[in-house]
Amino acid sequence: MNRFSVSRCGAFAALAPWLMCGLAVLADEPKPIDPAAEKKLLQRGTLLSPKAFRAAAKKVLPSLVTIEGFGGLAAGSGQTKGIHAPGEGPTTGLVISSDGYIVTSTFNFIRKPPIITVRLPSGERKVARMLGRDETRRICLLKVEGANGLVVPEMAPRDELAVGQWAVALGIGYGDSEAALTAGIISATSRIGTKAVQTDANLSPANYGGPLVDLDGRVIGICVPLSPAGQQEGAGSEWYDSGIGFAVPLTGIDKVIAAMKEGKTLQKAFLGVQSKPTGTPPSGASIVSVVPDSPAAKAGLVKDDKLLALGGTEIMDVTHLSSVIARYVAGDQVELTYQRGEEKKTITVELAVAPPPPPPMKPMPVPMPMPPKDPEKKPEDKPGENPAEKPAERPSEKPTEPKKDPQPTPPEKTPQAI
Amino acid sequence: MKLHPNNVIAAIGALLCLVAAPLWAEEDPLSPDGAFAEAIQNAQRRTVKIYGAGIGRSPAYASGILVSSTGDVLTGNGVYLGADNLRITLPDGTTHPATVVRRSQTLQVAHLKIEANTPDFFEIPVKPAAGKGDWILAVSNAFKVADRAEPLSVNIGVLSLRTQLDARRGVNDFPYEGDVYFYDAITSNPGAAGGAVVSTEGKLVGMIGRVIESKSTNTRLNYAVPADTLTKFMSGEETAPMVAETPSTGAKGELGIRLFNLGGRKSPAYIDRILPGSAAAKAGLKTDDMVVSIGGEIVRNSGDFNRLTDTLKAGVETTIEVKRKNDLLTIKLTPAEAK
Numbered sequence: 001m002n003r004f005s006v007s008r009c010g011a012f013a014a015l016a017p018w019l020m021c022g023l024a025v026l027a028d029e030p031k032p033i034d035p036a037a038e039k040k041l042l043q044r045g046t047l048l049s050p051k052a053f054r055a056a057a058k059k060v061l062p063s064l065v066t067i068e069g070f071g072g073l074a075a076g077s078g079q080t081k082g083i084h085a086p087g088e089g090p091t092t093g094l095v096i097s098s099d100g101y102i103v104t105s106t107f108n109f110i111r112k113p114p115i116i117t118v119r120l121p122s123g124e125r126k127v128a129r130m131l132g133r134d135e136t137r138r139i140c141l142l143k144v145e146g147a148n149g150l151v152v153p154e155m156a157p158r159d160e161l162a163v164g165q166w167a168v169a170l171g172i173g174y175g176d177s178e179a180a181l182t183a184g185i186i187s188a189t190s191r192i193g194t195k196a197v198q199t200d201a202n203l204s205p206a207n208y209g210g211p212l213v214d215l216d217g218r219v220i221g222i223c224v225p226l227s228p229a230g231q232q233e234g235a236g237s238e239w240y241d242s243g244i245g246f247a248v249p250l251t252g253i254d255k256v257i258a259a260m261k262e263g264k265t266l267q268k269a270f271l272g273v274q275s276k277p278t279g280t281p282p283s284g285a286s287i288v289s290v291v292p293d294s295p296a297a298k299a300g301l302v303k304d305d306k307l308l309a310l311g312g313t314e315i316m317d318v319t320h321l322s323s324v325i326a327r328y329v330a331g332d333q334v335e336l337t338y339q340r341g342e343e344k345k346t347i348t349v350e351l352a353v354a355p356p357p358p359p360p361m362k363p364m365p366v367p368m369p370m371p372p373k374d375p376e377k378k379p380e381d382k383p384g385e386n387p388a389e390k391p392a393e394r395p396s397e398k399p400t401e402p403k404k405d406p407q408p409t410p411p412e413k414t415p416q417a418i
Numbered sequence: 419m420k421l422h423p424n425n426v427i428a429a430i431g432a433l434l435c436l437v438a439a440p441l442w443a444e445e446d447p448l449s450p451d452g453a454f455a456e457a458i459q460n461a462q463r464r465t466v467k468i469y470g471a472g473i474g475r476s477p478a479y480a481s482g483i484l485v486s487s488t489g490d491v492l493t494g495n496g497v498y499l500g501a502d503n504l505r506i507t508l509p510d511g512t513t514h515p516a517t518v519v520r521r522s523q524t525l526q527v528a529h530l531k532i533e534a535n536t537p538d539f540f541e542i543p544v545k546p547a548a549g550k551g552d553w554i555l556a557v558s559n560a561f562k563v564a565d566r567a568e569p570l571s572v573n574i575g576v577l578s579l580r581t582q583l584d585a586r587r588g589v590n591d592f593p594y595e596g597d598v599y600f601y602d603a604i605t606s607n608p609g610a611a612g613g614a615v616v617s618t619e620g621k622l623v624g625m626i627g628r629v630i631e632s633k634s635t636n637t638r639l640n641y642a643v644p645a646d647t648l649t650k651f652m653s654g655e656e657t658a659p660m661v662a663e664t665p666s667t668g669a670k671g672e673l674g675i676r677l678f679n680l681g682g683r684k685s686p687a688y689i690d691r692i693l694p695g696s697a698a699a700k701a702g703l704k705t706d707d708m709v710v711s712i713g714g715e716i717v718r719n720s721g722d723f724n725r726l727t728d729t730l731k732a733g734v735e736t737t738i739e740v741k742r743k744n745d746l747l748t749i750k751l752t753p754a755e756a757k
Contacts, residue, residue: 043453047618053551053576070708070718071686088718089634115686115741117710125710127744145744168551174600175634176581181551182602183576202575202602205635240637241604 049166052215053183056168059217062121062151063095064179064210065102066172067128067142069113085234086110092171092179092210093118093142094222096250100126100147101261103250104209105224106133106140110234118144121151123177132260135267136329137195137248138224138236141260153211155251156218158197161189166215167199169223169245173206180206184243186220192228193326196246197221203245205237212247221247231268256329266329270354272296274417275307275318282317284308284339291355291417299349301338308344309337322418325351354417453618454555454574460620461557462569463538465613466491467507468516468530470498481558481570481613482506482530483625484539485652489514489532492648493612494628495521499528506532511567524595526628527643527651540614540622542645542652547621552577556603556642558613558626570613575603577623580644592630598641599624606630606638615642624648671730671753673738674698675709677720687723689740701751707740732756 068090086107093104102118109116109130118128126144133140167186170179184201191198197220199212207223214220225236226246236246250257259266272294275285285307290296307315310324311334328334330353337346464484468491472478478501482493491506498504499518506516514532521528548554556573564570578600583592605613605626613626624642632639674696678688687709692698709717712726713736730736732755739748 046453047553050551050553050576054549057551068716068718070710071684085636087632087634087636089632090716115708117741117746125739125746127741127746129744173635174579174581174632176579178550178579178581180578180581180600181576182578183551184602202604204637206637241602241640 049183052166053168053181056213056215056217057170057179057181060094060153060170060211060213060219061179063153064121064170064172065093065095066119066177067091067093067102067104067108067209068117068119069109069111070115070117072109072111072113086205087173089173089175089206090119091173091205091208094209094211094219095121095150095152096257098148098150098152100144100150102128102142102144103139103222103257104142105222106135106138107205107208107225107234107237109140116142118142120144120147132262132264133266134256134260134329135233135265136193136269136326137253137256137266138226139222139248139260141257153213154216154218155249156214156216156220158189158249158251161186161197161214161220163187163189167201167212167220167247168215169199169201169203169207169210169212169247171204171207171210171223173204173208173210179210182207184245187244191246192226193323193328195327196224196226196248199245199247200243201245202241202243203247204240207245208237212245219250221249223247266331267353269325269328269330269332269351270294271325271349271351271418273301273307275321277317278306284315285318285321289417294355294417295349295352299336299347302340304340306339307336308339309346310334311336325418330354454553457616457618457620458555458557458572459569461555461614461616462572463509464540465557465559465570466509467559467562467564467570468493468498468612469505469507470496470501470503473497477562477608479559479562479609480611481560481609481626483612483614483622484536485542485648486539487535487537489534489536490519490539491516491530491532492625492651493528493530494625495523495526495528496611496628499530504530506530507566508532508534508536509538509567509569522651523593525643525647525651526592526594527625527648529652542649543621544646544649546580546623547617547619547645548577548623550577550579553618554599554601554603554615554623555618556601556605556610556613556615556626558605558610560605560607560610560613562609573603573605575601575640577601583639583641592628594627596647597644598627598639599644600639600641603640605640605642622648668731668734670728670756671732671734671736672696672756673727673730673751673753675703675727677709677723679720684719684721687717687720697751697753701738701749703738703740703749703751704742707742707747709738709740710746711737711739713737 091108093102096103116128117125119125128142128144131141131143163186165186167184169182172179174180182202184199187200188198203223210223212220212223227236272291273296274288276288278284278286287303287305290301313324315321328351330351333348333350335346336349466482468480468482470478476497478498480493480498482491485492504516505513507513514534516530516532519529519531554575554577557570559570580597580599583594583598606629610626611628615623617623622645624644627641627643630639674693675689675698676691678690689705689707692703709723711717715726717723730753732753735750735752737750
């Protein structure tokens with residue numbers, strides 16, 4: 001039928017136990033529910049949900065700011081080939097401190113405007129200073145001076161998020177002082193190296209930098225374009241309004257916020273090993289080669305060492321290793337456990353920035369896509385993976401351009417160094 | 419069962435239902451087919467398929483809404499209307515030749531007529547049928563999926579925003595004047611234009627607009643022409659300019675600001691020179707100030723500056739916002755008569 005049948009039904013179904021739970025709380029002992037009455041309850045809940053969307057939006061609106069850039073590259077230009085370039089309109093940011101720290105998405109500055117202003121909820125416009133950025137989360141921090149008493153929104157604890165729960169997104173990128181509201185559900189609570197939550201609420205450049213909130217108006221995360229494979233600035237924005245959207249939670253990343261306050265740029269982490277799986281079922285990743293001068297080389301890792309754990313997480317296989325590395329940023333110090341012969345050792349490595357890719361003249365090793373995490377591809381079933389955590393396979397009703405696979409499957413024998 | 423914080427709202431909902439249940443027990447308005455079924459069926463009985471001529475990427479088909487019992491249909495403007503054999507297929511599967519009564523460039527809406535009785539039609543409501551966050555159902559023949567008597571396709575979404583579609587800044591070459599509804603159902607698809615957007619009560623919220631892209635966001639817009647705008651179209655009101663320009667009785671105003679002109683129209687509006695004795699000089703504007711807004715409208719670059727200063731009238735006070743170092747100053751000034 002349409003997107004409703006694929007995904008939103010999930011939310012209605014998810015409401016059912018809550019409604020029942022509500023009844024159970026009222027009665028002293030659980031009573032059997034008449035199926036017809038249950039159906040009606042569900043219908044009423046469904047028809048009432050817009051009230052909940054508006055109530056949630058109302059709570060976070062006082063923390064939304066409008067960001068405007070002056071100068072910089074013209075719309076549609078810049079390093080945005082194949083990616084949806086930002087338009088000419090304003091973008092959204094979220095207040096995170098009463099004295100003027102504002103989180104937004106790096107997407108909003110792809111055109112590199114030298115001057116940035118922020119319009120506060122009071123309507124007052126201020127000049128904003130760009131501080132640091134986290135390129136892996138596509139968020140950045142702005143600061144306006146002389147602001148006080150700004151409203152800081154409540155954050156939703158990450159462990160309370162559940163697949164199927166309602167999520168409401170707000171953004172002011174259409175240029176109106178009022179925010180546009182889109183609604184959907186949480187499709188996955190952990191994506192892109194645990195850094196993002198996935199939602200089927202339509203997200204687009206009108207949202208990037210704005211919040212995704214739960215029905216209590218608490219911030220689930222900042223809406224950003226992300227893509228499991230694409231590292232290019234703005235990658236993921238080609239999925240705008242498709243039902244595959246990402247929001248980066250701000251809880252539990254105090255270190256990242258602190259680094260951004262200091263003006264640091266956080267980049268993708270690199271260990272510097274090429275590895276292959278070992279054992280059946282695979283356990284650990286066996287090193288095929290070590291990139292010279294990489295963190296792995298500096299830590300003394302050599303060929304045939306078997307990586308067993310990183311930062312306390314047991315490594316299942318090669319793909320898992322890359323997704324565990326993706327949880328960190330360059331500069332993070334991580335405990336690494338490996339096995340050489342019979343001996344097990346735990347050392348600390350400092351992850352670094354990946355070296356620039358080799359010049360494109362030679363036949364170059366193409367970046368390895370991570371198949372189980374790429375919603376464009378059929379994910380292979382991994383043992384122990386919760387099927388509910390998979391991206392909703394809802395086809396976009398927008399006619400998509402014939403998909404050119406930008407990353408042809410690399411030859412079997414040339415694993416990408418990670 | 420673990421009590422999730424979001425349960426609170428559900429619990430309140432359940433509580434309300436429990437308390438109110440006896441009141442509703444007699445006559446329950448809900449359909450046995452689900453919360454949206456009745457609204458959808460209502461809308462499907464009032465929407466039609468339109469076939470005409472296609473040119474290039476413009477589709478040869480569209481959707482339309484019935485607005486009278488005597489074969490009046492509203493749809494989106496488009497090249498398909500130019501066909502000799504323009505045809506409309508009613509919900510009962512019968513096809514009728516159609517003629518174009520009137521089309522509006524400023525609203526991108528067309529009024530078609532067929533010689534047939536159409537007992538089911540949309541009454542265009544006086545009050546908005548849905549507000550921000552409310553469910554909307556979009557009924558259209560996107561991609562020509564429905565054939566003959568097959569009911570049109572339905573998408574669900576919520577109403578996102580009612581805002582002005584600024585043809586100058588918002589959209590490439592799209593001469594639309596007035597408000598639109600944005601929603602999060604995907605309707606920016608060929609053939610969807612002219613379809614119905616209805617509330618959960620089946621009332622007409624608006625008519626699905628054409629496939630256009632926003633300059634603000636560089637994205638395709640899912641939007642509808644609001645019902646009240648359709649009423650204006652039907653009454654012929656829109657033929658007068660909907661946005662009345664300020665009568666140009668006054669002489670053109672001059673601020674006395676000259677910009678740096680380094681990078682063409684796209685460079686920020688930095689002030690290079692203030693003419694002595696000018697309005698800008700009296701108001702205390704300085705070289706190196708960067709103009710951020712004029713009269714509340716954003717000045718993203720020198721092109722915006724020129725466009726906005728061209729509309730200033732002598733003797734009419736305006737507000738200019740400038741960035742000086744890291745401060746934003748708001749300054750009121752009255753342009754003098756341009757020489």
